[in-house]
Amino acid sequence: MNQSFCLTKEELQELTGFKYPRKQIEALIFMGVKFRVRPDGTPAVLHSDLTPEKAEEPPPKRRPVEPRFDLI
Numbered sequence: 001m002n003q004s005f006c007l008t009k010e011e012l013q014e015l016t017g018f019k020y021p022r023k024q025i026e027a028l029i030f031m032g033v034k035f036r037v038r039p040d041g042t043p044a045v046l047h048s049d050l051t052p053e054k055a056e057e058p059p060p061k062r063r064p065v066e067p068r069f070d071l072i
Contacts, residue, residue, distance in 0.1 A: 015028075024042075
């Protein structure tokens, strides 16, 4: 059984909706998908980066700190 750790060309096309690497990279950036660029200029997306366990939750929103003025 030959299982790759990266998405295939077909899977990458299905994910991004584009055939050409430059457009695929733009789509991945737009979607916030983590990827690497191979030496040939094509994007590489790991299967592990798309699994729910790896999904990062955005950091909790913090209230802005209001300045305190202690006047005597």
